[in-house]
Amino acid sequence: MSISRKDFIKNISIVTIGLTSFSKLLSSSALFNFDSLSLIKDPKGILNLPKGFSYTVLSKLNDKMDDGLNVPNKADGMGCFELDKNHVILVRNHEIGHVPLLGNAFKLKNPYGKKMGRFVRKKNNYFYDSSLRKTECFGGTTSITYNMKTKQVVNQHLSLAGTLVNCSGGKSPWGTWITCEETVKSKEGKIFKNHGYNFEVYPSSTNKLTKAIPLKAMGRFRHEAVAFDPNKGYVYQTEDREDGLFYRFIPNVKDNLKKGGKLQGLSLLDFRGADCRNWKNETFKIGKSYRCRWIDLDDVESPLDDLRKRGRNKGCAIFARGEGMWYSNDYVYFTATNGGKNKFGQIWRYSNNKKIELFYESKSKESMYKPDNIVVAPWGDIIICEDGRGHDRLIGIKPNGQTYVLAENIFNTSELAGIVFSPNKKILFLNIYKPTMTLAIEGPWNQL
Helix, strand or coil: CCCCHHHHHHHHCCCCCCHHHCHHHHHHHCCCCCEECCCECCCCCCEEECCCCEEEEEEECCCECCCCCECCCCEEEEEEEECCCCEEEEEEEECCCECCECCCCCCECCCCCCCHHHHHHHHHHHCCCCECCECCECEEEEEEEEECCCCEEEEEEEEEEEECCEEEEEECCCCCEEEEECCCCCCECCECCCCCCEEEECCCCCCCCCCCCECHHHCCCCEEEEEECCCCCCEEEEECCCCECEEEEEEEECCEEEEEEEEEEEEECCECCCECCCCCCCCCCECCEEEEEEEECCCCCCCCCCHHHHHHHCCCCEECCEEEEEEECCEEEEEECCCCCCCCCEEEEEECCCEEEEEEECCCCCCCCCEEEEEECCCCCEEEEECCCCCCEEEEECCCCCEEEEEEECCCCCCEEEEEECCCCCEEEEEECCCCEEEEEECCHHHC
């Protein structure tokens, strides 16, 4: 049976179809007209949403948490974990860098409030980077226990401490959160340890602080996000550099990253040291698959911060600021924030059969601009957080390559981040980066 292109596109809006069957279609549909869902202006001045959608503010900067500390700033990547039928735990990154001491011990310009000094002294052994019960490293994670039925926050607390610039991360198949440091700051002065690692956080509904143990075998570089292949146990990683690699970590023990493993970089079989950015030449076309191989990397703790350069010398491909990443139906999707001729952004996807393709490349700021965090929605669309527009948006991408606006930040010019759906697929959780604000969005998702 044959079907016209017009009828085919029309039917997509009626029947939910998996993303995996649209590679060829995308190559010819990238110039589809931009589509907006006619957002309703928010009378509270925070987030414009389509008709029928609403949000609840769960947490804000300087709210008092249950451990006595204040909610810190710069909320970035976030994971959602089911506690029971009505409750979820959100583990939220805070991309806070080095905060210098202003004077004597604990007279800190710190983001957690006046009780932080006492907290550091009491929980010092749980902090990654601290000495003499002091720290200048205030990155980490906070956790929120939320009752989806009553729409109330049950608990908030600091859940990982003593790290730096915790940007994004990813959820493990065994129910933990991997938080990633987007810095390679070295041991110097009052920074007592090297940074640039991943850390594993155990979700808890009580005021429990996870002991911060660096996962050094996963590499030391400017980490952004991770995504797990739950079948093979592989962990994919992005690097937020304009010449960053796309990494794969093969753990020695499938469900225990602390046991070490092998780190590799992606290479394209037909392009040695491929430049996938498409800045000068549009070498890579939307929807076309390219064969891959994986190259073993050594000296992965990279004291000279040259892991990506050594990888490229071996033939690894480079990408323009790899950021958000998501695994779905045997594919790993990841964003390249500065990819494309005009640096508006790209989305790549890697398949388990060792092929990679340029899934989407933005041709205009209106369709998508500077993609960062990413999630694959329950109905199959990709949803992107923009980072760079000024009044950043949530952008949806349909299987046919058409984009639409799902939400717009009208509160300020900060980026949106941390998008993740609840396990029951009814709530989309979202962060406004700064000042920290975490929202729960509900509505008729099935109508999208």
